[in-house]
Structures are given as C-alpha cells and as structure tokens.
Amino acid sequence: xxxxxxxxxxxxxxxxxxxxxxxxxxxxxxxxxxxxxxxxxxxxxxxxxxxxxxxxxxxxxxxxxxxxxxxxxxxxxxxxxxxxxxxxxxxxxxxxxxxxxxxxxxxxxxxxxxxxxxxxxxxxxxxxxxxxxxxxxxxxxxxxxxxxxxxxxxxxxxxxxxxxxxxxxxxxxxxxxxxxxxxxxxxxxxxxxxxxxxxxxxxxxxxxxxxxxxxxxxxxxxxxxxxxxxxxxxxxxxxxxxxxxxxxxxxxxxxxxxxxxxxxxxxxxxxxxxxxxxxxxxxxxxxxxxxxxxxxxxxxxxxxxxxxxxxxxxxxxxxxxxxxxxxxxxxxxxxxxxxxxxxxx
Amino acid sequence: xxxxxxxxxxxxxxxxxxxxxxxxxxxxxxxxxxxxxxxxxxxxxxxxxxxxxxxxxxxxxxxxxxxxxxxxxxxxxxxxxxxxxxxxxxxxxxxxxxxxxxxxxxxxxxxxxxxxxxxxxxxxxxxxxxxxxxxxxxxxxxxxxxxxxxxxxxxxxxxxxxxxxxxxxxxxxxxxxxxxxxxxxxxxxxxxxxxxxxxxxxxxxxxxxxxxxxxxxxxxxxxxxxxxxxxxxxxxxxxxxxxxxxxxxxxxxxxxxxxxxxxxxxxxxxxxxxxxxxxxxxxxxxxxxxxxxxxxxxxxxxxxxxxxxxxxxxxxxxxxxxxxxxxxxxxxxxxxxxxxxxxxx
Numbered sequence: 001x002x003x004x005x006x007x008x009x010x011x012x013x014x015x016x017x018x019x020x021x022x023x024x025x026x027x028x029x030x031x032x033x034x035x036x037x038x039x040x041x042x043x044x045x046x047x048x049x050x051x052x053x054x055x056x057x058x059x060x061x062x063x064x065x066x067x068x069x070x071x072x073x074x075x076x077x078x079x080x081x082x083x084x085x086x087x088x089x090x091x092x093x094x095x096x097x098x099x100x101x102x103x104x105x106x107x108x109x110x111x112x113x114x115x116x117x118x119x120x121x122x123x124x125x126x127x128x129x130x131x132x133x134x135x136x137x138x139x140x141x142x143x144x145x146x147x148x149x150x151x152x153x154x155x156x157x158x159x160x161x162x163x164x165x166x167x168x169x170x171x172x173x174x175x176x177x178x179x180x181x182x183x184x185x186x187x188x189x190x191x192x193x194x195x196x197x198x199x200x201x202x203x204x205x206x207x208x209x210x211x212x213x214x215x216x217x218x219x220x221x222x223x224x225x226x227x228x229x230x231x232x233x234x235x236x237x238x239x240x241x242x243x244x245x246x247x248x249x250x251x252x253x254x255x256x257x258x259x260x261x262x263x264x265x266x267x268x269x270x271x272x273x274x275x276x277x278x279x280x281x282x283x284x285x286x287x288x289x290x291x292x293x294x295x296x297x298x299x300x301x302x303x304x305x306x307x308x309x310x311x312x313x314x315x316x317x318x319x320x321x322x323x324x325x326x327x328x329x330x331x332x333x334x335x336x337x338x339x340x341x342x343x344x345x
Numbered sequence: 346x347x348x349x350x351x352x353x354x355x356x357x358x359x360x361x362x363x364x365x366x367x368x369x370x371x372x373x374x375x376x377x378x379x380x381x382x383x384x385x386x387x388x389x390x391x392x393x394x395x396x397x398x399x400x401x402x403x404x405x406x407x408x409x410x411x412x413x414x415x416x417x418x419x420x421x422x423x424x425x426x427x428x429x430x431x432x433x434x435x436x437x438x439x440x441x442x443x444x445x446x447x448x449x450x451x452x453x454x455x456x457x458x459x460x461x462x463x464x465x466x467x468x469x470x471x472x473x474x475x476x477x478x479x480x481x482x483x484x485x486x487x488x489x490x491x492x493x494x495x496x497x498x499x500x501x502x503x504x505x506x507x508x509x510x511x512x513x514x515x516x517x518x519x520x521x522x523x524x525x526x527x528x529x530x531x532x533x534x535x536x537x538x539x540x541x542x543x544x545x546x547x548x549x550x551x552x553x554x555x556x557x558x559x560x561x562x563x564x565x566x567x568x569x570x571x572x573x574x575x576x577x578x579x580x581x582x583x584x585x586x587x588x589x590x591x592x593x594x595x596x597x598x599x600x601x602x603x604x605x606x607x608x609x610x611x612x613x614x615x616x617x618x619x620x621x622x623x624x625x626x627x628x629x630x631x632x633x634x635x636x637x638x639x640x641x642x643x644x645x646x647x648x649x650x651x652x653x654x655x656x657x658x659x660x661x662x663x664x665x666x667x668x669x670x671x672x673x674x675x676x677x678x679x680x681x682x683x684x685x686x687x688x689x690x
Contacts, residue, residue: 098604106604106628108580168629235453251617259443259451262631265622272596274617277610280634283451284513286607287632289625 001031004345005130006322007057011049014323017345018057020126022134023119027074030137032084034342036316037128038063038153041184041245044326046116054116061128062088062114063153065143066342075137083143085302087156088292090114090125090139102296104139129322131345141299144306151311154184154337155302157292158312162189162241163301164293165264166196169239173197178233178240178256179218182209184337185243185266187313190216195308201233203253212335216313227252235283237261247271254279254287262286312337318344346376349690350475351667352402356394359668362690363402365471367479368464372419375482377429379687381661382473383408383498386529386590389671391461399461406473407433407459408501410488411687420482428488430647432501433637435459435470435484447641449484474667476690486644489651496656499529499682500647502637503657507534507586508646509638510609511541514584518542523578523585523601524563527554529682530588530611532658535561540653546578548598557680561658572597580628582606592616599624599632607631657682663689 007018025031043060045051064086068078078084089111092099096108104111112119115127143152162185171177175198179189182204193200194217201220202213210221222229230252237256242248245267254263254275265273265288275287293301305311313336317325325338352363370376388405390396409431413423423429434456437444441453449456457464460472488497507530516522520543524534527549538545539562546565547558555566567574575597582601587593590612599608599620610618610633620632638646650656658681662670670683 103604259448265625268622268626272619272621274619275632276617277613277634280610280632281613281636282634284633284635287620287625288629289622289627290629291626 001025001132001134003126003130003132005059005126006319006345007059008047009057011054015047015129015326017319018059020059022126022132023121023123025070025072025134026136027072028136028138029072029134030068030075030078030084030140031070031132031134032066032068034064034066034128034131034133036065036150036153036339036342037061037130038157038312038314039322039325039329039338039340040157041329044329055124058116059126059129060115061130062086063156063158063339064114064128064133065149065153065156066133069132077137078140083145083149085141085143085152085156086114086128086133086135086139087160087298088114090135091120102294104294105292129319129340129345131342139295141295141302143302146306146309148311150314150316150339153339154188154312154314155305156298158184158337159188159305160293160298160301161185161266161291162243163192163304164297165241165266165290166192166239167297168290169262169264171196171198171239175199175238176201176236176258178203178237180240180242180253181244181267182206182213182336183243183332184312184334187212187216187336189241189243190218191310194218195304195310201237230256239264241266243267245269250274250287251276251279254285257283257285259283260285262288265289314339316341320344346370346477346479348471348475348477350404350471351664351690352404353392354402356399360392360474360671362664363404365404367471367477368466368468370415370417370479371481372417373481373483374417374479375413375420375423375429375485376415376477376479377411377413379409379411379473379476379478381410381495381498381684381687382406382475383502383657383659384667384670384674384683384685385502386674389674400469403461404471404474405460406475407431408498408503408684409459409473409478410494410498410501411478414477422482423485428490428494430486430488430497430501431459431473431478431480431484432505432643433459435480436465447639449639450637474664474685474690476687484640486640486647488647491651491654493656495659495661495684498684499533499657499659500650501643503529503682504533504650505638505643505646506530506611506636507588508537508649509642510586510611510635511537511584512642513635514607514609516541516543516584520544520583521546521581521603523548523582525585525587525598526589526612527551527558527681528588528677529657529679532557532561532681534586534588535563536655539563540649540655546582575601584609586611588612590614595619595632596621596624599630602628602630604628605630607633610634659684661686665689
C-alpha cells in the first residue's frame with residue numbers, strides 16, 4: 001500500500017518528504033486515512049538518535065487519528081468510515097500475563113513500538129507522519145464522534161500517559177493532585193485530574209502559564225522560579241505527576257506528598273532521581289514511574305474524554321512546518337502540542 | 346518512682362549506671378518491671394549523637410517488655426502481673442487523622458519518642474535500659490503468654506518495622522518477597538514474610554549467613570558479594586525490603602522488581618538513593634519508605650507472633666556488657682539482636 005509522509009534519514013537530518021510501502025491489508029488489519037498526527041517530544045529524541053541507535057529511514061509519529069478506509073476479512077471491531085486511533089505500540093506478545101491483563105505497555109517480551117522498531121514480520125515499522133496507516137485491529141481504538149479531531153491525536157500518547165497513573169493511583173473526588181510542568185503532557189494531567197474530581201495544583205517554572213493552567217481547570221498555580229516557594233506546600237498532596245524531563249531537585253517535591261502519597265515520574269530526565277530516604281520513611285511516601293497505558297485503558301480514556309469533552313490543546317500545522325515545529329517543541333514554544341494535518345503529507 | 350538503668354552523659358561517653366526518677370503513676374498510666382530491653386542500632390546512633398543534637402543524660406531503649414506492677418485508677422486495658430510491651434513512641438497528638446487512624450508513627454504533630462525527647466509534661470523521656478517503666482496505657486501493647494520473653498523485646502521495634510510494610514504492600518501466599526540484609530531487622534522480615542505465605546529470598550553480602558537464612562524460613566539466599574549475581578533475579582519480586590543502611594547501588598535492586606513491584610527502604614543510609622527513572626517507568630515500579638507501625642498494628646503483629654510462635658533471635662546480656670554489645674552491634678557481630686536482662690540494671 002503506497003504511502004507518503006515525512007522521514008528522517010539520519011540523526012542529523014531534517015524531516016523530508018518520503019514515499020514508502022505499507023503492508024497489504026491482512027485478515028485482522030484495518031487501514032485508515034490519517035487525519036492528524038501529533039508531534040511528541042519522544043519523536044524528536046528518536047529522530048535525533050538521542051535515545052540510542054535508531055532505524056533509518058524513520059517515519060516518526062505515534063499519536064495518530066483518522067478514518068477507517070478498509071478492513072480485513074476477519075475484522076470485527078471496526079467498519080469503514082469510523083474514527084480510529086493508534087498510539088505508541090502496534091503489537092505485543094499477546095501471551096504474557098501483562099498482555100492478558102491488558103497491560104501491553106509492560107509486555108514481558110516487549111511491545112512493538114509504532115516506529116523505530118521491526119514489526120512482527122521483520123519490516124521497519126513506519127509511524128504516523130504520513131497519509132495512511134495499517135494496523136492490526138487489536139492495537140487500535142475507537143474515537144468518540146463528539147471530540148474535535150485535531151485535539152484527539154495527542155490523547156493517544158500524551159493523554160493516556162497521564163490518565164493511566166491518575167487512575168492507577170486513585171485520583172478522585174477529594175484527592176489533591178500536583179502536576180509538575182505544563183506542556184504537552186502536563187496540560188492533559190490537569191484536565192484529567194480535574195475531570196476526576198481532584199483539586200489540582202500546577203507547578204511550573206513559567207509564571208506566564210498561570211492563566212492557561214487555571215483555564216484548563218487547575219485550582220492553584222505555583223511558580224517554581226523560587227524553589228523556596230515549595231516549602232509552603234509540604235505534606236499536602238496525595239499524588240504528584242512529574243512531566244518535567246529537566247533534572248530537578250526531587251526531594252523538594254517528594255516532601256510535598258502526604259503520608260502514603262506517591263510521586264510518579266512521567267518524564268525521563270537525563271540523570272537519576274536523587275531521593276532522600278528519610279523523606280520516604282517518615283511518611284511512607286513512594287516514588288514511582290509509569291509509561292503510557294494498555295489498549296483497554298486507552299479506550300477507557302477516550303470514552304472518558306468523550307463524556308467530559310476533553311481534548312488536547314493543539315496547533316495544527318502542515319507537513320512542511322514539521323522541522324520548525326521540532327525546534328519549537330524543544331524550546332517548549334508550543335501550546336500545547338503540534339499536530340500535523342494528514343492531508344498535507 | 347525511683348529507677349535504675351544505664352545512661353550516656355554525652356556523645357563520646359559510654360553507658361554507665363544511672364539512677365533517676367520516673368513520673369508518679371497517673372490515672373491512665375501503667376507501671377511495669379522491665380524484663381528485657383533490646384539494643385537497636387538507632388540507640389547507638391542517638392547515644393553517639395550521629396543523628397543530630399541529643400538530650401543528655403540519655404537512657405536509651407525502645408524495645409521494652411515486662412510485667413505490669415501497678416495500674417492507674419482509670420486504666421482498663423491492663424492488670425497487674427500481665428505481660429506488657431512498649432516500642433518506639435510513648436505518645437502522639439491523638440487528634441490528627443493519622444492518630445485517629447491508628448497510624449501514630451506518622452502523627453501530624455510528631456509522635457513522642459520513647460527517649461531522647463521531651464514527654465507531654467516537658468520532662469526528658471527515659472528509655473528502656475532500666476528496671477522500671479511508666480507509660481500511658483494507650484501506648485502499650487499486650488504480649489502473648491506463649492512467646493519466649495527475651496525474643497519479644499525486639500519485636501517492639503525491629504519486628505513491627507518489618508511487619509508493617511509486609512502487610513501494607515500485601516505480602517501473602519504467592520508473593521515473592523526479597524529481604525536485603527540479614528540482621529536485627531532483616532531476620533524478622535524473613536520470619537514474617539514466610540509466615541504470611543510468601544516465597545522469600547535473602548540478599549546478603551555475608552555468604553556465611555546462608556544457613557541461618559534458610560533455617561529462618563528463607564527459600565533462597567543470594568550472595569551479593571558479586572553484584573553481577575543480581576542480574577539473574579531481574580523482574581522477579583513483588584516486594585523488596587531494604588534493611589541495609591550501607592550505601593548500595595540501588596538500581597541493581599529496583600530492577601529485581603516485577604511490574605508494579607515496590608522496594609521499601611527500612612534502613613537509613615547516609616546518602617540519598619540514586620534511582621534510574623527509566624527503571625521505574627518501564628515496569629511501573631515504586632521505591633518507598635516505611636517506619637515502624639502504629640499501636641493497633643503493633644498489637645496485631647504481636648498476636649500474629651503468638652499464633653505463629655515468632656520471636657526475634659537474641660543474645661541475652663547483662664547490663665555491664667552493654668558497651669561491648671554496642672561495639673559488636675556496629676560491627677554486625679550479633680545473632681541477631683542483643684537484649685539486656687532487666688534484672689541486671
């Protein structure tokens with residue numbers, strides 16, 4: 001199946017137009033026309049080979065939404081014309097206890113990423129910066145009709161990455177949730193935590209984001225430009241989600257947790273966390289990590305978004321703006337996620 | 346009430362015989378004759394002022410067991426002659442949500458330690474290295490009659506310190522529990538985890554402790570003399586309790602956790618934990634801390650010990666051996682806890 005998109009041909013190369021073949025539709029596959037593809041910061045890390053050796057040419061993109069164009073003979077979950085979404089992985093072993101529990105993101109044998117990986121047939125998987133996609137129906141999700149489609153694309157990665165820990169650690173009415181960083185990830189955390197009934201506080205080093213944070217539903221905004229400010233919030237939070245990938249002094253934040261509170265790492269900093277053990281001991285605090293979510297929970301998240309009319313705040317761009325968008329994403333100059341219009345590839 | 350015991354008069358002074366007054370029996374107080382008092386490594390840290398400024402003269406000791414000698418007019422929980430135990434704290438605010446939930450160890454206003462602290466009347470609290478004790482009945486527990494009394498004393502600190510996290514993080518039949526370090530704390534972790542039905546693995550840098558570990562109920566013993574050995578145990582544990590206060594390369598151990606597994610700090614190292622965030626993210630692992638336990642859980646633990654006939658392995662010493670015992674404790678030369686015979690003060 002002939003496709004057009006954007007690819008990088010090496011770690012120091014820009015995104016350039018690229019034509020390639022996707023596999024023919026298998027019995028359990030769905031093909032779809034891509035409406036929008038989000039630009040995730042991890043796309044940039046991989047395209048620039050900052051996370052280790054990468055497979056080139058690489059078509060990045062794992063926040064993908066579109067409309068079904070064809071279904072394989074055994075497909076039961078989708079029909080032509082329906083909205084469809086694909087996220088960070090397109091396959092997993094399907095047999096380990098994690099896969100059987102719908103936690104494919106933690107598959108014992110390693111999930112298959114949507115790009116920068118070999119698919120089950122040994123071909124390089126090509127991601128969502130393109131006009132079409134082919135995927136096994138088990139690794140795609142339904143998208144509620146009421147949601148504005150451009151803002152849906154980032155839900156497939158940024159959205160589920162925040163929704164999953166909020167649910168896992170029980171954010172609910174009465175919870176006090178902190179969100180560190182108000183970017184592509186953090187702004188989804190604010191929206192979800194608020195919709196779950198929590199009291200939400202944003203910690204950001206950019207005081208200029210206060211108005212946006214409150215508009216998105218945050219109850220409080222704390223500028224971390226002066227770290228001493230944090231002392232006023234000690235022992236107040238049930239759950240803190242750290243979406244910041246900069247290397248922060250984590251003890252200042254762990255202290256903000258109540259007894260039995262948990263700080264969850266979402267962003268991946270270049271250095272390890274340095275955690276004062278006494279800060280953990282004296283209030284049975286936890287520091288944890290979480291990555292994306294499984295297929296059932298991704299569907300649950302999208303249904304939740306449909307019910308609460310939640311989408312990501314996005315800037316829609318055309319394909320020829322993608323390299324500029326990369327630079328602006330690295331500079332945190334985006335409110336709050338770029339999505340590429342699928343018609344422009 | 347006249348008492349005899351051992352005190353240190355300064356950070357660089359040895360334990361010496363000491364006579365002092367305990368408060369008169371209040372309406373809600375119980376007095377008791379101390380049968381045995383355990384030597385906890387934290388006694389040494391405080392007596393030597395290694396944990397910050399201390400109150401001298403100091404009578405250490407917070408693993409205390411004895412027999413009730415008198416009860417105040419309003420006491421309902423104890424009768425003269427009964428076994429009684431006191432642990433790490435003798436009071437707390439009683440009004441915060443932690444106290445009301447029986448989690449006095451995390452009291453919002455700070456529990457009152459058994460020594461090296463001022464009691465509610467502003468007097469220096471004197472610990473368990475002595476022949477008598479006076480305590481508010483709400484902060485004392487019952488000791489099952491079937492348990493060998495010397496081995497009970499360490500249950501009041503070392504015991505509850507391991508029991509509480511095992512219960513909190515759900516160690517049960519089918520769980521895989523790791524215990525790092527086989528000392529006063531670790532050996533209680535092995536006994537409790539086994540009695541709870543878990544499969545238990547001991548990690549120790551002392552290969553000579555293997556026989557003891559297996560005798561106590563451990564299913565496996567891993568010598569950490571060669572850290573490469575740990576690679577064989579990755580992703581196998583639901584819960585790991587780190588009782589070691591030496592500064593270890595913690596990532597090697599965090600990797601041993603399964604998806605959703607938790608490593609709990611029990612020991613307090615001099616340096617922060619350095620935690621690789623990717624190791625947390627990729628399997629939703631947690632690193633947490635826990636300290637002692639509340640009064641209700643301490644009673645539950647003692648009842649559990651009574652049912653399973655669990656006590657600490659101890660060396661009973663007389664008071665005049667206490668300074669030597671301190672040195673041997675620092676050198677990890679004790680199997681597995683010293684307890685001072687209360688008749689020898």
